[in-house]
Each structure stands twice: as C-alpha cells, then as structure tokens.
Amino acid sequence: MENLFLYIFFTGAVLKFVTVHFLEYVDYKKRKLHGTEIPSELEGHVDEAVLTKTCSYENAKYFFFIPRSIVFFLLKIFLVCIYFYQDVFATVWNVTQNAYLTIILFEILVSLPGDVLSIPFDLYGEFRIEKKYGFSNMNLRMWIFDGIKSIILGLIMNAILMGAVAFILIHLNQWWWLFVSSVMIIFSLGLSFIYPIFLAPLFNKFTPIEDEELKNRLEALLEKTGFKSSGIYKMDASKRSRHSNAYFTGIGKSKRIVLYDTLIEQLTVDEIEAVLGHELGHYKKHHIIKKMLVSVPFIFAVTFLVSLILKYPPLYTSFGFAPELFKVEGLQSMHPVAALEYAGIFLLGLSLSGFGIFTGLIQNFFSRKDEFEADRFSAEVCNGGEALCTALIKLNKENLSEFVPPDIYCAFYYSHPPLLKRIRAIRQAGSYSETSSSALSK
Secondary structure, X not given: OOOHHHHHHHHHXXXXXXXXXXXXXXXXXXXXXXXXXXXHHHEOXXXXXXXXXXXXXXXXXXXXXXXXXXXXXXXXXXXXXXXXXXXXXXXXXXXXXXHHHXXXXXXXXXXXXXXXXXXXXXXXXXXXXXXHOOXXXXXXXXXXXXXXXXXXXXXXXXXXXXXXXXXXXHHXXXXXHHHHHHHHHHHHHHHHHHHHHHHHHHOOOEEEOOOHHHHHHHHHHHHHHOOOOOOEEEEOHHHOEOOOOEEEEOOHHHOEXXXXXXXXXXXXXXXXXXXXXXXXXXXXXXXXXHHHHHHHHHHHHHHHHHHHHOOOOHHHHOXXXXXHHHOOOOOOOHHHHHHHHHHHHHHHHHHHHHHHHHHHHHHHHHHHHHHHHHHHHHHHHOOOOHHHHHHXXXXXXXXXXXXXXXXXXXXXXXXXXXHHHHHHHHHHHHHHHHHHHHHHHO
C-alpha cells in the first residue's frame, strides 16, 4: 500500500490521456464527415466557405493538440518517475530550513518544467495558428511583456496566498483546513473586487462606450432589469486578438460590464443588447450566488477530507518522500511538519488531477442549464430571441467555432450549450412566450 497514490496517479493520468484523445478524434471524425453541411437553422447566415475555414481552423488546433498533449503527458510521468517533487522539496527545505520559504519556493519550482516547456507551444499557437486564421494581432514584444507581467503578478499573488497558508499550517495546524478554506474564499472574493480596477488595466485599455445609441440602449436595459454597475466599458481586445466576447467582472462597487471592441464591430445594437440581456440573466437568476452556495460548503468539505488524508504516509512514500525525516522536536517543530503537509496537499492534487475531466462533466451539465436559462431571460427582456440567435451565429462564425460538435464532446468540454441547441431553445421559448401573450390578450 506504500505506493497507493502512485497507482492512483498513473491510473488517472492514463485514463485522462486516453479519454481526451478519444474525444478529440470523435470530434475530428464528425467534422471531417459533416463539417461542411449547412444546418437548416443556419441557412442564409453561413455558407460552405465559412464552414470549410472553420473546419480547417479546428483541424489545425487538433493536429497541434496531439504532439502537445503527448509531450506534457510524458513530462508528467517523467517527473514523477525521477522523484522530481521529492528532490525539489528536500533541496529547498535543506537550504532554507524555513516553512514559509519552502512552501513558496516549492510552489514556484515544481511548476517551472511545465511553464518552460509550454513556451514553444504557446509561441506556435499564437504566431502560427492564430495569425494564419486572422485572429492574432500580437507581436513578439507584446507577447514577451504580457508574459513578464503575468509572471510578476503570479509571483506576488502566490507569495501572499502561500504565505497565508504557511502561517495557518504552522500556527493553527489542528484546524488548518477551516482557516485555509476561509482564506481561499476571501482571496477569491478580494481578487474579484480588485481585478477590474487594478489588474485588468495592466493588459488592456478600458474606455466608456462612445456610441450614444448603444450606450442609451444598454443603460435602459440595465435600468429595466434593476442592475447597478460602475459602468459599461469597451476593451481594446483587438490589439491582441480578433476573437470577441462580453462579460461581467467585479463585485460590489467594482462591478462593471465589459464589451470587446471586436464584439461592438461585429454585432448590431439589437444584437449587443441581446448579448447583454443574456449576461444580465445570470445576475437576475442568481446563478453566481447559487454556485457560491454550493461551492463554499464543498470547499470546506474537501479541505477537511484533505486534512485527514495528509496523515496517511503512503501519500508521501508513493512519490519518494520520507515523512519520518521531519519528526523533530523543539520550538520550530511545526515548521517542517507544515512544509511537509503543504507538499502533501500538492501531491494529493497531483494524484487526482487526471480525474478532473470527469468531475467537469457535472459542472458543465449545470453550467449549460444556467446558459439556457439566461438565454430565455434575454429573449423575454429584449423583444424576443431572434436578435440573440443572430448574435450567437455571428459570434460563432467570427470566432470560427464548430457549429455541430458531437454530443459526447460537448458533455466533457462545453460549459455553454452548442449553437444549434441554443437557437432551437431560444426560438421555442420565443414561440411559447408569443402564444402565451396572444392567449392573455383575448
């Protein structure tokens, strides 16, 4: 049983590898057989040339995914087989003899191989695939500076969070799971508050909407639905990519609505209003609050279970750790214990990482339900759902997203319903709404 978690790790890693390659092949096969067929719902909106380009783009990503997936799978197995994580931990602890530095440095160093190896793949994806299909507007200088800013921000936030975790593990060890869960939740909420004000502007420029007609329509919709925000902003997304999107960000007084400049260029005022109506649907239907009511107790439950598993020696011995080396006495006795327990949290996450794709099935299922509900809300407040349908078609078309992916692929990967299912559901809801209104007026 001393290698129990090693077996769990290998089982999950292989199972995930096989599953994702099976899913991607199923998607590729359907695209190859039916990718250029125009569904009846899309007639007059897309032509064979668009579908051919979409298939070509998706195929390029698929053929890029295969070597990337294999390389990272082999790296993951290799690092475990050479006891990389144990060696990093032992080296950092022996040099620092300090739990704070050990936890922070361990977190940084174990991510280095993957981060370094991802650089050539990220470069190829950005400057070969994305540029070839007209999406990327990045240059190498911008790409490097974005990377540097992301690294600096990541180091600062990791240092703060890991420092808090180290303090809790050292000084509040018996109830660490309770305090760590609280810190994670508070940190996440705090990040939601400061992100739109301080972090997002480091990468993009946000300006108030200048188009008076669009601004008035959107503000009227906000007033109609009772949504208060700090403003509606346009983001200069086009300086990096031609992909388009819209989103809410922040909490409380920092809450704002962001529209990509590419989205404003691609859609009509009616369609943008419908997209905003969809986002407001998440707010009015309390989707975020409902998710928090589920996720917060779940976080506490999971960290409690983790605290029990951390006392199980095979978690460490499976990866070459020798926990008995850290049984010391004296004033600083909790420092090595705390450092080792943090390593245990990492090792448990590593052991179970391959099974995340299957838990995602549940999350995606409920996420798609929320998206359908938000679509219906948009149809109700924006004079029917046709504007939302045409907006979704345009966004799908402009982003070269697949129009009819396989159901099994959607179940694993799609947090939003596929396009055709959304259109059918919106139009069905619109027909029901019109029938109800007619019946009430008689």
